[in-house]
Amino acid sequence: MSKLISDKTKAVFLGPLSKNNPITVQVLGICSALAVTAKLEPALVMGLSVTIIVAFSNVIISLLRNTIPNRIRIIVQLVVVAALVTIVSEILKAFAYDVSVQLSVYIGLIITNCILMGRLEAFAMGNKPWESFVDGLGNGFGYAWILVVVAFFRELFGSGSLFGFQVIPQALYDAGYVNNGLMILPPMALILVACIIWVHRSRNKELQEK
Amino acid sequence: MNTNKNSYTLIYATVMVIIVALMLALVSSSLKGIQTANVELDKKKQILSSLNVNFEGQDAAALYDKYIVKELVINSNAEVLSEVKGDAFKLDYIKELAKPIQERKLPLYIAQIEGETKYIIPLRGAGLWGPIWGYIALNEDKNTVYGSFYSHASETPGLGAEIAQTSFQQKFVGKSIFNDKEEFVSIAVMKSGQIAENQDQVDGISGGTITSKGVEKMLLSCIGQYEAYLKN
Numbered sequence: 001m002s003k004l005i006s007d008k009t010k011a012v013f014l015g016p017l018s019k020n021n022p023i024t025v026q027v028l029g030i031c032s033a034l035a036v037t038a039k040l041e042p043a044l045v046m047g048l049s050v051t052i053i054v055a056f057s058n059v060i061i062s063l064l065r066n067t068i069p070n071r072i073r074i075i076v077q078l079v080v081v082a083a084l085v086t087i088v089s090e091i092l093k094a095f096a097y098d099v100s101v102q103l104s105v106y107i108g109l110i111i112t113n114c115i116l117m118g119r120l121e122a123f124a125m126g127n128k129p130w131e132s133f134v135d136g137l138g139n140g141f142g143y144a145w146i147l148v149v150v151a152f153f154r155e156l157f158g159s160g161s162l163f164g165f166q167v168i169p170q171a172l173y174d175a176g177y178v179n180n181g182l183m184i185l186p187p188m189a190l191i192l193v194a195c196i197i198w199v200h201r202s203r204n205k206e207l208q209e210k
Numbered sequence: 211m212n213t214n215k216n217s218y219t220l221i222y223a224t225v226m227v228i229i230v231a232l233m234l235a236l237v238s239s240s241l242k243g244i245q246t247a248n249v250e251l252d253k254k255k256q257i258l259s260s261l262n263v264n265f266e267g268q269d270a271a272a273l274y275d276k277y278i279v280k281e282l283v284i285n286s287n288a289e290v291l292s293e294v295k296g297d298a299f300k301l302d303y304i305k306e307l308a309k310p311i312q313e314r315k316l317p318l319y320i321a322q323i324e325g326e327t328k329y330i331i332p333l334r335g336a337g338l339w340g341p342i343w344g345y346i347a348l349n350e351d352k353n354t355v356y357g358s359f360y361s362h363a364s365e366t367p368g369l370g371a372e373i374a375q376t377s378f379q380q381k382f383v384g385k386s387i388f389n390d391k392e393e394f395v396s397i398a399v400m401k402s403g404q405i406a407e408n409q410d411q412v413d414g415i416s417g418g419t420i421t422s423k424g425v426e427k428m429l430l431s432c433i434g435q436y437e438a439y440l441k442n
Binding site for chain 2: 036038039042066067068069070071072075076079083086087090091093094095097101105154155158159181184185
C-alpha cells in the first residue's frame with residue numbers, strides 16, 4: 001500500500017480539497033453550483049455523481065493518453081464524458097428510478113461541468129491512470145463539499161429545512177420570522193461562494209493576488 | 211507512432227465513434243425492458259398518490275390492481291370507447307392532447323376506496339421550464355376533490371418544484387370543480403391574499419407563480435375535457 005499512497009498521490013488528492021479547490025481557487029463548475037444548491041439533497045447527489053464521473057473519465061483518458069491525436073483531443077474527451085454520463089443515467093433509470101427522477105436534468109448537466117474537461121485536459125492527459133483516478137476523486141470531493149456548504153445555508157435560511165426536514169421551529173415563524181426568499185434564487189449561490197472564497201483566502205495568504 | 215497524421219486522426223475518430231455508439235446502443239437496448247417496467251410502475255405509484263394511498267414498502271402494482279377497479283377510454287362527449295383494463299393505461303395521453311378535442315381518446319381511472327367510487331383524471335400541462343403533470347381524484351359526486359398529485363420535469367427547486375410536495379397537493383382536497391350554478395369552473399391557484407371570483411381556490415407557491423398558474427391552467431384544460439362525463 002505504501003507505493004499506492006505515496007506523498008505525491010496524497011498531494012494530488014488533498015490539493016483540490018483546499019489550496020487548489022476547483023470552485024474557490026480555479027473557479028470552475030460555477031454554473032452547476034448555482035443550479036443545484038437550493039436544497040441539500042440534489043447538491044449532495046450532484047457532488048457524488050460528478051466525483052464518480054470525473055474519477056472514471058480521468059482513468060479512461062489517462063489510459064488512452066498516448067494514442068489520442070492531439071488535434072481532436074478535446075473531442076475525444078467530450079465523447080468519453082458524454083458516453084459515461086449517458087450510461088450512468090441509463091443505469092440509474094433502470095435500477096434506481098426514483099433517484100433518476102429526482103435528478104432529472106442534473107445528470108445531463110454533468111457533461112457541461114467545466115471541472116471535467118479541466119481535469120481531463122490538465123491532469124489525465126499527462127499522468128498515469130492511478131494518479132488520475134485519485135486526482136478525479138480529490139477534485140470531485142473538493143467540488144462536492146463546497147456545494148454541500150452552499151446548499152446547507154441556502155436550504156436552512158431559504159426553506160427553514162435541511163434534507164427536507166423542518167429544522168427552524170414553528171414557534172419562530174409564529175413570532176414573525178420569515179424565510180429569506182433571496183436564498184433560493186441563484187444569485188445567492190454566487191454570493192455564498194464569494195463568501196467562502198473570502199474566508200478561504202484570508203486563511204491562506206499565499207492565494208491572495210498582489 | 212505518429213499520432214499527428216491526418217489518416218491516423220480520421221481512423222481514430224471513426225473507430226472511437228463506432229465503439230461508443232455500439233456501447234450506448236447495447237446499454238440502451240439491454241436496459242430497455244427494466245426501464246419501461248419502471249416507468250409503468252411509477253405511473254401506478256403516481257395514480258395511487260392521487261388517491262392518498264401510502265404504498266411505501268408495499269407492492270405498488272398489487273395495490274394498484276386492488277384499488278383501480280375500472281379503466282375507461284372515453285371521448286369528450288362522454289361515450290365510453292373501451293372498458294378493457296390496460297387500454298387506458300397504455301394510451302399515449304400526450305399524443306391525444308395534440309389532437310382536436312372531438313377526436314381525443316381520454317383515459318379515466320375508476321377506483322374503489324372503502325366502498326366509495328373515485329374518478330381519477332390524468333393531467334398534463336406546462337410549467338416554467340418544462341412539462342408538469344399529475345392526477346386528480348374526484349369523489350363519487352364527480353365534483354369535490356378527493357386527492358391530487360403533481361410532478362414536474364425541471365421546475366426550480368424550492369420554488370416551482372414545490373408543487374410536488376404533499377403539503378401543496380393536500381390543499382386541493384375538498385375543493386369543488388363546479389360552482390353553485392353547476393357550471394364547470396375548475397379550481398384557481400392564486401397568490402395568497404388574492405380572491406378568485408365564483409370558484410374555489412388554493413394558495414399558490416410564493417416565488418413559483420408561473421408554475422402555480424401552470425397548475426391552474428392544466429386543471430382547467432384537462433378536467434374540462436371530461437366535463438360531459440362528469441356532468442351526468
